[in-house]
Each structure stands twice: as structure tokens, then as C-alpha cells.
Amino acid sequence: MRSLDEFATAKLAELERANLRRRLVDTTRLDGIWVVRNGRPLLSFSCNDYLNLSQHPAVKAAAIEALQRFGSGSGASRLVTGNHPLFAAIEQRLARLKQTEAACVFGSGYLANTGIIPALIGERDLMLIDELSHACLWAGARLSRATVVAFRHSDLGHARVLLEQHRGRHARALIATDGVFSMDGDLAPIAGLAALAERFDAWLMTDDAHGIGVVGDARGSTFAAKAMADGVRAQVPLQMGTLSKAIGAYGGYLCASACVIELIHNRARSFVYSTGLPPAVVAGAVAALDLVAADPAYAALPLAKARAFARRVGLPEAESPIVPLIVGNAEAALQASRMLEDEGFLAIAIRPPTVPAGTARLRFAFTALHPDDEIKRLADIVRSRILDQSQVRADAAR
Numbered sequence: 556m557r558s559l560d561e562f563a564t565a566k567l568a569e570l571e572r573a574n575l576r577r578r579l580v581d582t583t584r585l586d587g588i589w590v591v592r593n594g595r596p597l598l599s600f601s602c603n604d605y606l607n608l609s610q611h612p613a614v615k616a617a618a619i620e621a622l623q624r625f626g627s628g629s630g631a632s633r634l635v636t637g638n639h640p641l642f643a644a645i646e647q648r649l650a651r652l653k654q655t656e657a658a659c660v661f662g663s664g665y666l667a668n669t670g671i672i673p674a675l676i677g678e679r680d681l682m683l684i685d686e687l688s689h690a691c692l693w694a695g696a697r698l699s700r701a702t703v704v705a706f707r708h709s710d711l712g713h714a715r716v717l718l719e720q721h722r723g724r725h726a727r728a729l730i731a732t733d734g735v736f737s738m739d740g741d742l743a744p745i746a747g748l749a750a751l752a753e754r755f756d757a758w759l760m761t762d763d764a765h766g767i768g769v770v771g772d773a774r775g776s777t778f779a780a781k782a783m784a785d786g787v788r789a790q791v792p793l794q795m796g797t798l799s800k801a802i803g804a805y806g807g808y809l810c811a812s813a814c815v816i817e818l819i820h821n822r823a824r825s826f827v828y829s830t831g832l833p834p835a836v837v838a839g840a841v842a843a844l845d846l847v848a849a850d851p852a853y854a855a856l857p858l859a860k861a862r863a864f865a866r867r868v869g870l871p872e873a874e875s876p877i878v879p880l881i882v883g884n885a886e887a888a889l890q891a892s893r894m895l896e897d898e899g900f901l902a903i904a905i906r907p908p909t910v911p912a913g914t915a916r917l918r919f920a921f922t923a924l925h926p927d928d929e930i931k932r933l934a935d936i937v938r939s940r941i942l943d944q945s946q947v948r949a950d951a952a953r
């Protein structure tokens with residue numbers, strides 16, 4: 556169709572003019588940290604495999620064994636084809652880690668959020684959401700058809716005012732936030748949000764995609780110090796996350812009470828109407844979760860490395876393995892990323908609409924196996940070649 560291609564070409568040209576066009580670049584991952592791109596090896600700081608478990612021999616062996624025994628695909632929705640026992644194995648481990656009664660695994664984190672939220676709230680209900688929450692929390696919010704109100708990033712006062720204004724007009728209310736913010740690396744004020752949820756009879760849901768395995772003794776953001784009020788852990792009845800980052804596999808999950816999980820089996824459309832995860836992926840994730848539970852000291856390494864980097868550059872203390880360096884406009888972010896690539900590092904420029912306009916950035920993701928001397932070299936280059944621009948310095952000091 557000519558009009559279709561004309562539409563696509565014009566849209567792409569518009570994105571190109573704004574430095575917002577994205578391109579797939581062939582990149583081969585060699586191990587947990589090194590990649591080959593444009594024929595060159597690069598040390599990657601753009602991968603969420605925080606514990607490098609996607610490459611762990613025990614994880615690979617478990618996946619290979621399941622592939623050989625059970626085949627490459629799962630055949631249909633778990634409700635239709637039958638529930639493979641591997642799902643019980645992973646869901647028990649997730650529930651144990653998150654200290655909930657039950658858990659449910661989905662095809663991906665994105666699918667989890669688009670299924671969970673509309674299963675719990677609808678047209679008559681209210682959803683309060685942190686403005687910087689991940690795109691798939693927003694997608695779930697929109698699909699629910701609830702009244703969706705955003706509060707300023709981590710601003711408990713604003714969230715309270717909005718609840719005072721809106722809560723009375725709605726039957727049910729959900730408060731949703733990333734536990735660890737994917738592009739900023741900061742932790743949500745979970746204790747404060749839990750207190751608001753209690754006061755206004757709302758259900759608190761965290762998206763802990765970047766928390767599981769790496770913060771709160773590997774249990775995630777609900778278990779990090781910031782989620783404690785007077786030494787007591789905040790109540791988070793809906794802990795969602797993904798197996799695709801620190802767990803090194805693929806798939807999303809929800810940890811919650813047994814009756815909520817049973818409701819999800821019945822009502823979450825992305826669970827009911829989507830094929831179950833392949834056995835090899837689930838078996839790999841089971842092995843990875845066992846490794847995480849067995850070695851909390853290893854799980855603490857990504858955050859320690861992020862902190863060392865942030866300290867050396869002169870950035871605020873890292874709260875997770877994610878360290879952003881906001882450079883402002885998209886072109887500057889692309890330039891900084893190219894400069895680092897010349898130095899042998901992969902640090903992709905993150906541009907709108909992934910982040911708000913004017914806050915394009917480099918996002919550094921630290922993993923357990925990043926060598927300390929390379930982290931120092933990266934930090935020194937970032938400080939001397941990027942931070943020495945005044946705009947970046949001002950942003951970094953925020």
C-alpha cells in the first residue's frame with residue numbers, strides 16, 4: 556500500500572530529524588559482559604543480566620536438559636494444554652523469595668502488567684501511578700479503563716493529595732509504581748506508599764523488574780531498607796516482576812495471596828489467552844533462582860559496583876545497579892554513547908519517549924562480573940569527557 560509506506564517513511568523522517576530514530580544494531584553477546592558490535596569487542600553496560608546468570612553453566616545445563624526432555628515450545632495456554640510441573644517449581648520459589656502465599660508466571664513482564672491490572676480494576680475504579688513508571692504499567696493502566704491519575708515521581712505528598720481528591724469517587728483503588736525505576740535506578744518510597752494504601756484502602760502494586768536478585772538481600776525492593784517503616788517491612792500485596800533481568804531467563808510473574816493468584820488464573824487475559832513459557836526457559840529460571848537464594852553475597856555485587864562507579868564519577872549514591880547520567884538532549888546523549896564506544900564500552904543512549912523530553916541520558920547497568928579496573932577506567936572517562944560539560948554537571952548535582 557503506497558499510503559501506508561508513505562506514512563511510515565514520513566514518521567521515520569520526523570524521528571530522524573529529532574534524533575529519536577532507533578535502529579537495531581547486530582550485537583552478539585559473548586559472555587555475561589562482553590559483546591561484539593560492528594566487528595569490535597565492547598564491554599557492555601547496557602544489559603540487565605545483572606548477575607550474569609544467563610551464561611551460568613548450571614542455568615544453561617538445566618535449560619538444555621528441559622529442552623531435550625520436553626521440547627522447545629509449551630504448546631498452548633497453561634489452562635488448555637495442561638500445567639507443566641516446572642511451573643509449580645518456579646512459582647513456589649518465587650513465592651518463597653517474596654514471602655507471599657503464591658505466585659503466577661506470565662509470558663513476559665510486559666504481559667504480566669497488561670494482564671494483572673485489568674483483572675483487578677475496571678471502569679469504576681481509580682489507579683494512581685508514579686509518573687516515571689515503566690511503559691507496561693501504563694499499558695496495563697490504560698487497558699483497565701480505570702480513572703488513571705499520575706503522581707509526581709516518588710512524591711508522597713502529591714500522592715496523598717490526589718487520593719484525598721479522587722478516592723471517594725471510586726469503588727476500588729490501585730497504587731502502582733516501579734520498585735526500582737528502570738531509567739533512574741532509584742528506589743520507590745515503598746513504606747510511604749504502603750502507609751497511604753492502608754489509609755485510603757488502596758492496593759499497592761510494585762513492578763520489581765530491576766529489584767529481584769539485586770536489592771533487599773536479593774528479594775527485591777519490598778525488602779530494601781527504604782521499604783521499612785520503623786524497622787517493619789511494608790506490606791506490598793502485589794509484587795510483580797520479571798525473570799528476564801537478574802534471573803537471566805525470560806517471563807514475568809506476580810507474587811500475591813493465594814486467592815489473588817487464583818483470580819489471575821481466571822481473569823488475566825494475557826495469562827488465559829497466551830501460550831505458557833517454553834520448558835527450557837522455566838527450567839533455566841528455576842536453576843537461577845536457586846543460585847540467587849544460595850549466594851546473597853554474589854547478589855550484592857552489582858549494587859556495590861554501581862556505587863563504586865557513582866562515587867568515582869561524583870554522582871549521587873546508587874540505590875540499585877542502574878546509574879543514569881542525564882545529558883539533556885538526544886543528540887548529546889548519542890554523541891556521548893559514540894565516544895564511549897570508541898573507548899571500548901557499550902552504553903546506549905536512552906532518549907524520549909523512554910525518558911521525559913530534555914532528559915536523554917546514558918544508562919549504566921552494572922553486573923556482578925564487571926572488572927573493577929574497567930569500571931574505574933569508565934568512570935574516569937565519563938568524568939573527564941562527559942561530566943566536564945556544564946549542563947551535565949548541573950543535572951548530575953540534582
Ligand SMILES: Cc1ncc(COP(=O)(O)O)c(C=O)c1O
Nearest residue numbers: 663664665689737762764797799
Ligand atoms: C520496570 C520494568 N517493568 C517491566 C519490564 C518488562 O519486562 P519483560 O522484559 O519481561 O517484558 C521492564 C523491562 O523490560 C521493566 O524495566
